[in-house]
Each structure stands twice: as structure tokens, then as C-alpha cells.
Amino acid sequence: MKKRFVLLMPVTWLVFIALYFIDRRLMAVPLAASIIVSLAILMINAFIVIKVSSGKGLKITMSVLSLLAVLIYSLAGIVCNPYWNSITGYANRPYADSYENTVTSKEAIEDLDYMMRFLKKDHPALLNGMPQEVEDRYKTVRSELESIDTITVNELCRKTEYVLNCLHDGHTYTFPKYDFHYLKDCFSEELAGYKTTSVNGLTIDELAEQSRDIISYEAESWEISRIRSLYFTLEGLDFLGLDNTEVTYVFEKDGDKTTRTYTQEDYALLDEIEMKTEDTATESFVSYEIDEENSLAIMTLTECNANAEYNKAVRDMFTEVKEKNIQHVAVDIRGNGGGNDAVISEFFRYLDIDEYKTCGLEWRLGFFTVPYPARSVKNEKADELLFKGDFYLLTSSGTFSSGMLYAQYVKDNHIGTIIGEAPGNDPNGYGEVVFFSLPNSKIFMSVSTKHFVRADANAGTYLVEPDISCDYSEAKERLYEAIG
Template structure:
């Protein structure tokens, strides 16, 4: 048995004759050009308004320039470096080509060392917020002036084309959350790092060794033990107010059970002030927002005023593959009786169906409905379905919004169809819906808080939370 298991592992980890390591394979110019044309065609098929943020003429100029530059065989990682900026320039935070994960995994598996810090980007400046390195002198407020000779403003300008976003500040949020991997994917930085720093107002130069994936995971796990990593949790503070830390809009059934339990505790404890914290929520299933509203408001509302859905062969294939099981095929004709299902199953490619959400949703009369003061905590990271929640909360006056402007916008594209390029296998995603949210206007903006509070780099380093401090003071008074 043990021998058989060992043999299987060897076969799975060893390339057979004729096989080529996908992370090292070189793709011909013709293969790359085929992938490029496939990508452009597929994006145009799927997206309801691909050229909302950039002109078709400019996009095609960039496509032509990229195609003309494909003259030599290159790896798919090198191809991704050329291709991703083409899609992020479209200005849709849900539409992009992604860096290939296998190359990164192979680098880490071979003992490659990564940047040993978490960072904060603020006003085009870069700060270290968490130190995983062996250098214990990097304490207090540490600003990064340059990495490997590349000064911070130029470094950030080189990373920004690889991240999709509608708003500039949300682009930087995404960069800081993926900074470690982007340094490797975009710039090839690895193993050791030459840093120019300012530590507590004093200029310092440091040569810092990177850390392996195993070292980083061990350090990150240690931090998670001391932090809340659950998708949602309830805390009752010594000041007698409740905090629902809502980090991820996933698992509708589990969230329903959590809400029932949490609001039972809130009722039993006679809590009068409730903070719902979605500062670390990047979205998910918007139906979880509806479940939450059942417990905090009696006001009718809707999260979307209008939705525009584009039919395409890719959308219909994705819909059938994901939602229609083989035993449901005989029932497919029934879809003609439902307008939206008819579009998904039989819609003519290129047709855009406008769905007007005329009815307001009336929250269920939950026996555990909270009657006290409700506060919603938001940040630049609040995005997608979490942004929808924040917009409805503010638009229908369910309470007070505190924090930073959200990273999502009020007229947004979303609901992503996955794409895979035929030759390189690079993955991408493309929006096939447009959402117009309540209280939106022609301004490209997120949900603006009623009370704006911005954390400083020193707050991040020390663990101080000025939003919570403000909230405690408000409740106290």
C-alpha cells in the first residue's frame, strides 16, 4: 500500500516524456496572437458596455501595438505582463486577466523568498505595517522610500496597471493587499531586498532577507490566532454595545443561523447600540445583505434600481454548466415563461435585457428585530456586494455610516463569467451585468460616509482604531 502511494506521488510530480512544464513553456507569436484575439472577441461578446471608461479606438490601438510586439516566443507569465494592463485600462473592477498561479506556486515550492512585510499605501507613499522579517529594529512608523533602487512613486506607478478598479484609491487598496505577490509577478523581485527607509523620522538603509512561504504562513497563522478570521462574528464590548464583524458575504444558510443567534444575544443583553463592521468586506452574495436588513430595519428598500444583463453564448454556456444539472434538461422549455430565465437559456447573443426593480423589498417582521441605534462601518476596501449593502443602508436611512468612502461605485459592472485563453490557459473574468444602485448619480464615486474618519499609518502600526474610538465616544455621550 505504501509503495503504491509513493509510486502515485512520483507519477503525479514527474513530467512524462513529451510533456512540457507549463511554467517554463515558450509560446509562439502565433499562439499568443490567437489568445489575444480570442480575449478581445470574448470580452466584447460578454460585457454590456466594454468601452464605458475608455474608447474603443484607444483600446484597439493598444491591442494592435501589443500584437505587433509579439515577435518572439515567450512564457505565459511574460505574456500576462503584457496582457493584463490592456484589460485593467477598461476601468471595470470585475474585469481583468489574472496572473497565472502555477508559476508563483512553483517559485514558492522551490524555496523562493518573498517580501517579508505587510504594507499600507497612503497618498502615494508606502509604509510597513507588519514585520515578518528577522530584523527586529524595524519598529514604529516605517516609511519605504525605495525598494531595490526603485523609488516608491515610480514603483507604485509600475504596479498600478496590473490591478483593475474604477476608483484610484481602491486600486491602491488592492495593490497593498497583493503587494508581496505583485513585486514578484510584475518586477521579478525575490530573495533579498535593498530598502531605503525612514524609521521614526530617521533615514536608514537596510538589506533584508526575504522569507519562504512556510515561514510566512507560520507567521500569518500566528497572527490569525490573535485576530478574528471568521467571515462573521459578534462581540459585546465592555461599553455595552454590539459589533457584528461582517468580513465576507458567503454561505447564506450559515449566515442566517449566525444572525438568528447573534440577535438573540443582542436581545437578551438589552443592547441599544449596534455597529456592523464591513471595512474588511470585499463582497460576495448580495442576498446576505437582504438577510441582515430583516433584523435592523422596517423600511422598504432595494439594493438595485435597475440591472442590464447581456446575453452571449459564453453567458448561456456558463449558466447551463453551473446551474442546470443533466436531469433538469427536460424542464428547460419552462424557462420561456420567466423573462430573466428566458434570457439566460435562450437569449439572442448581443441582446441586453433591462430589468427594472420597481418593487421595494419589505423586510420580514423578525421577532428579533433590533430597535436601537445602528452604525455601519465602511472603508476603501468595501466593494461589490458589500458596497451594495452600504448604499442601501445609507440611501434608506437605516443608520449612520462611519469611516471612509467605499471602494465600489454606485453604477457598476459585475457578476463575472470566467474565461480561459485557448493556448496559454491564462484565466480571466468579465462582467456581464450592469447595476444601477439607489441614490446613484452620474458621478463615479463610492458610498460616502456620514462621518469620515481616516486612519493614519501610525494607527495601523500601533493597532489603534480611530473609528471604534469615535463610536465609543458617541455612545458614551
């Protein structure tokens, strides 16, 4: 009867396998949960071994197998699984209460070392050891932290970004999550169409030069995009090292310049600003419009979200395109920060292409990498709605990650015409991130796990350059010029 306990042991080992794959894709399993499960399995297995009345050899074998199951799971998680002990996503980052919060020297050093631990474990650039520049910056920052009593979260974030910046990887960065206070006027109709040319006497180029070592980026245009997302907030101004008690902006539109000075009372939480606007409706990430007069359909995609809503929108648009005999189709991904690249293959199904080249990559899993060579993918065409006209893609420097991949596939496979600005990251760079939270400061950390190789290895350009180059704000106008 007691031998039936033996059948329970493989069941407990399957728990480890299930937990590993849950941690890999579905949710982040914290270290404490992993330890508790491992100890529980060992205790259950020990109980089973004691209960079994068989000979010494079987008990030894069962004990060894149990220990191996725990050991393999632990090593697979701790050493190889990049998702191990991560947080589940960007939106789930823990909050830091305020940019003025402080942590002690000891806590800051703990956070710095925590960051380096996962950087060394997961980032492809550190597979064969830490690059010398990263090592030097880490030692410099650690030494600085040892010499102080306390440090604000924003200042600590600047120092951790300084370490990561030299990897030249826009996907690997640290950033705190606060309730940001935005300049109210930046949402006003009065300043609509105006561009910011300077902040506190510094031009945007001067700001970029001043911030070059505290923002992770590949393309300088992406650094500018990051800076533009910061200087309209109290927290961002402080991060950039600017005085936020009295802030002077210079705005320009069609040669007309206006200078305005604001105090902290002129900034508010985004929810408070939105409550004062009339239109509070939430726009979808995907939409389209049909211009029958110009025989043009334009889909706007603000994020790469491959879900049922997206699939339906694509199909609905091409249904109308066929019914109305539309000759030109465009996708507007200006400012699209990325997401799931499955949006590309789904859209391509409606284009008259037989196959297309995809990028190659190496995925780091602890002490080894798994290669995925560049290859040609057969296009699973939606024959009943196949579009055979002209295709265009609108891009900006704020097009990033899977957004850049979209542009890369269009460019390297000669599928259509790209109009606008080069996307903000290197097609031969890094991506596929995992997220962590530094334990004391609650600073958010993103780390790349894959190194990508461009679909067209002979493209000869650092970025995915547009076919028709223009300022992102002029891309739609140039699209209409292109279609005549």
C-alpha cells in the same frame, strides 16, 4: 411499435434545456462537452427518424425540430450564455507553475485573442462594438507579441491587463495563479502596526503612478489596495516591474521609520510561513462580539457569504442584542471583497425598516441586455428580534463588489452611519463576473456581465462616501467616539 420512438425525441430536447441551466448556474460545461452532447443528440434523433415508419412529412418535421433544438442550444450557449465555456470560480483557476514560465509568440497571441473573444461576447461596454481605446491597445499588444519569440507569463499578464485597464472596471482583469512566495517578515509581530511607505526607493504613490496602466481599477484607492497585495511577494514584485533579487522596504509607525533589505531567501510559500506560527486555527468569515459596557454589538464580515453559518450568526447576535438591551449595532466590512449580496437582505430583516431601494442593472446576454430597474424591496422583518437602535457600518478602500453594495444600500436608504473609507468600486460600474482561463498561459480572467445603476440616482458622488471619513485603521476608534 416504432412510432413509440417519437416520444423519445422531446426527452432528448429536454437534455439541452437542462444542460443550458446547469451551465448557467451550477457548473461550467466546457465546449468539448457541449459538442459531444449535441452530436449525440443529433445521432439519436437521426436513428429515431429512421426507425419511425410514418410518412415523409412527419420525418421531415421531426428532423427539422431536432436540428432546431441543437441549433437553439448551441446559439444560446455560444452567443448568449455568459457562463458558457467558463470555469466555475475563483478557487478553481488552473495554476501556472511559475511567473518565470514562458509561452511562445504564437501561444501568447492565441491567449490574447481568446481573451478578446469572451470580452466582446460578455462585457456590457462592448455590446455595441469595441471601444476605440480597447481596439487600439489590443492592436498594439498583438503587434508587440508578433515581434518576439517568447514571453513570460507575468509579462503577458501585464500586457493583457493593459488592454483591459482602459475599461475602468475593477471586476474585469487578468491575473495568474501561482504559489506566491511571501515576505516572511510581513507576518511578524515585530512589524505589526507598521505601514510600508516605499519599495526599492519608490513611494506607494509613485508605484501607483508607474502601475496605472497594468492594474484594472475604478477608484485609485482600489489600485493602491491591489499594489499592496503584490509588493510583499516575489511574483507580485516582478509583475509590478520591480527587482525582486534584492528588495528594500521602508516601514513607518508613529513617525518611527525603519529600512530593511531582503533577498529571495527571505520569501516563502504561505503554507511554510503558517507552519511556523503557533496559531494555525482557521477563523470564520463571520463573527461578532458584544461590548455590554458600551452597549455595542459588532459583527465582523470578511466576505459576503450567504449561507447557514452566516444566517445563524446574525440571528444569534440579535438574540443577544435583545436579551442584553444593546443600543448600538455595527457591521465591520473593512477589506470585504464581496460575494453574495443576499447577506444584506438577511441582516436588514433585523432592522426596523419597512422597505429599501436597491440598485438597477442591465445584464448582458450576448447580443442583447435584460434590464432590471431599480426598485423598492419590502423588508421581511424578523419581528421577534427587531432592533430599533443605532446602526453603523465600517468600510475601507478594500471593501469591494457586494461589500460596496452593502455600503450603498445603507447610505442611499439612510439606514445607518458609515465610518471609514469609501469602498473601492463605482456604484454605477460593472460586476457579476464570469471566469475564464487563457488556454496556454493559464492566466485567470474575470469579465463583468452586468452594468449597475446606483440605488439613489441623485446621490451626486462617484463613490459611496462615508458619513464619518477616516483611515480604515481608525474606524473602530471613531465608532466608539460616535456612540459616546
